[in-house]
Amino acid sequence: DAGITxxxxxxxxxxxxxxxxxxxxxxxxxxxxxxxxxxxHGLRLIxxxxxxxxxxxGEVPDGYVVSRSKTENFPLTLESATRSQTSVYFCASSRTGxxxxxxxxxxxxxxxx
Amino acid sequence: ILNVEQxxxxxxxxxxxxxxxxCSFPSSNFYALHWxxxxxxxxxxALFVMTLNGDEKKKGRISATLNTKEGYSYLYIKGSQPExxxxxxxxxxxxxxxxxxxxxxxxxxAVNP
Numbered sequence: 327d328a329g330i331t332x333x334x335x336x337x338x339x340x341x342x343x344x345x346x347x348x349x350x351x352x353x354x355x356x357x358x359x360x361x362x363x364x365x366x367h368g369l370r371l372i373x374x375x376x377x378x379x380x381x382x383x384g385e386v387p388d389g390y391v392v393s394r395s396k397t398e399n400f401p402l403t404l405e406s407a408t409r410s411q412t413s414v415y416f417c418a419s420s421r422t423g424x425x426x427x428x429x430x431x432x433x434x435x436x437x438x439x
Numbered sequence: 440i441l442n443v444e445q446x447x448x449x450x451x452x453x454x455x456x457x458x459x460x461x462c463s464f465p466s467s468n469f470y471a472l473h474w475x476x477x478x479x480x481x482x483x484x485a486l487f488v489m490t491l492n493g494d495e496k497k498k499g500r501i502s503a504t505l506n507t508k509e510g511y512s513y514l515y516i517k518g519s520q521p522e523x524x525x526x527x528x529x530x531x532x533x534x535x536x537x538x539x540x541x542x543x544x545x546x547x548x549a550v551n552p
Contacts, residue, residue: 366544368528368542368543368544368545369483369528369530369542370542371539371540374539384539416482416483423532423539424470424471424473424488424532424540425470425471425488425490426488427473427475427485427486427487427488428473428475428483428485428540429485430482430483430484431482432481432482433482
């Protein structure tokens with residue numbers, strides 16, 4: 327089925343471990359985004375990508391790394407997980423930077439213990 | 440930094456009531472305004488993307504208007520149903536902000552049967 331898929335849905339990891347959240351979309355959308363959702367903060371942009379091999383920081387990039395070697399994939403890596411990175415992470419894609427709506431994945435609930 | 444504000448923060452209505460919410464955004468360098476519906480345990484779903492002053496969009500019982508000169512948008516729901524219960528998010532893009540969406544915190548709507 328076409329769409330945007332995030333994996334895993336749920337993840338528990340220990341402080342200091344590296345963890346990668348996956349995002350895959352089948353529409354060949356140019357733009358992809360990673361957000362985190364925390365109570366009281368709404369959606370905050372971590373990183374975004376305008377095309378393959380082009381990435382840029384959002385509001386809260388510290389402690390995260392992204393790559394986009396292929397248009398359809400946009401993994402997010404927490405290099406050394408901290409408890410403050412416990413959150414729900416959403417990946418999204420869009421045909422353009424803003425004149426079309428974003429399509430969101432189902433989210434990954436990450437708990438860092 | 441843009442600041443998008445939504446009001447009210449939450450709303451409880453009876454089935455059949457009509458309701459509306461407000462989204463305020465900085466009007467300078469306006470590019471686009473997005474509305475999303477976000478049901479509990481799901482991911483945000485795009486309702487409307489609006490770009491022109493005076494724009495009106497409609498989807499079933501939900502409609503939205505846009506005033507880019509004064510920096511506000513209204514979302515209307517006619518004859519609310521329990522399935523309309525969700526958080527409604529708006530987000531705006533400033534042409535000078537690398538086309539990144541800046542999100543409001545949402546209006547949480549509960550429709551009682």
